[in-house]
Amino acid sequence: MSGQWRMAGDLIMDVSIDETSPRQGMRAEWSRIAAIVWKDLTMERRAKANFNSVAFLAALILLMFAFAIGPDAETLRTAAGGVIWLTVLFSGVLSFNRAYEQELEGGSLDMLVLYPGDRRAIYVGKLIANLTFLLLVEVILLVVAGVLYDLPLLGIALPLSLVVFLGTVGFVALGTFYAAMASRLRAREVLLPLLLFPMLIPLLIASVEATNDLLSGSAMGNVGGWMRLLLVFDVIFVAASVMAFEYVIED
């Protein structure tokens, strides 16, 4: 564990030494981000239990929804969009706190904050790591949903993955931001969804509508409009979180 840490630390330190031109500064910033992404993903990769349990939980939630909704195939298919996105939210929200908890336990977040360079790199790094993690979970989730709910996923693979990507970016952007606070509090398990879920309602609406329109293949749908709303949501909240993160991580 400590070996990994030193490597990530060295990477961050190395690139911050020769910060002469703004262009190099920008490149140094990206190297810092890459170092944090690499560190977080390496930890996930080595402790596979995390990914496995979240992916398994997602499959389990899908199954439970299938039981709750009932055996009628048509009803299941109509509900699929909503079920898929609620499953993404419920299983995803578990992984955000963990991204900080591991660091807090080892006291390494303080170190990370002390390294030279912009602290926003920590946020962006964790955002990309969480995004990668959740997108991989979603691949499994969608396959399971396709089987359980009998969905024609292959035909709409491309537009659907775009919707899933846009929806996940907004979700992870806010999740990573709020988890930076919630993970340091007593009631972190309750507080994170309490803060996060109301904020995600526009994203939930747009993602579910777009997904359902794609699944039903109806010409009446407005997939493009919902995707634009998702894009607007992503831009606003990635930008706002990047700017506000500095005040959250200050101590």
Place this chain on the structure above:
Amino acid sequence: MDAATAKTVGDIIGLAGLVLLVPVGWAATRRRMLAPLGVFVFLFVVASQATGLLISPPERGMGDLQKIMYVHVPSAWAFMIAFFIVFVASILYLWRRQVHHDRLAAAAAEAGAVLTALALAQGMIWGKPTWGVWWTPDPRIAFTTVVLMIFAGYIALRAFTDDEDRRARWSAAVGIVGALNVPVVYMSVRWWRTLHQPQSTPSTVDPAYIIGLRLNAFAFLFLLLFLVALRYRAMMADRKADAILEDRALKEDVAHV
């Protein structure tokens, strides 16, 4: 009363209310004026409600049920203003780092949450006999519910964060991000479902209702200012009391040694 007269009276009330906003706003910033302001706001709300109820004719479709509009619509306007105060005070806090901006944001969030809950409850009471259901994912009901949840998250975060400086920074960040979401939530739920009647603003409402609506809009605005001032004073006093207690405990410790 004919439409033209009602419109003129409505305009006069609008102007008078704006003029009145100056002394009310001033009183809200003065500690000694808090009690007189409370009395004034109470009387103003009662008088405005009475006027709204008495002078408006029963609505054609809804009858007297419509009169809930005089509390429902003004509290909905007032909670939007409360959210705006949270937004501005949060930005000011992060910029200037002064405690009173933090407490102002917190006070506005609490008053706003109360008014949001009020607007939602009144919407439900109005909706049950009109549409036959307590809650329906109609755009504005859904919007109000989501705003209430965002306020609740903000207040919960404050309740769980003990360190004063950290609480101020975190809740300011959450207040800003939350306020940014308000227009996005509004747009999304409106696109999502539009089975509701258009907004009640004086321009879409029959002139007979203008007077009551205008009066009560100002009544609730003054009520909001009073509630915010009240909570703000209480929180600042709390902080002062904490400091005094801490100081005394410290002195006692020294005396014992």
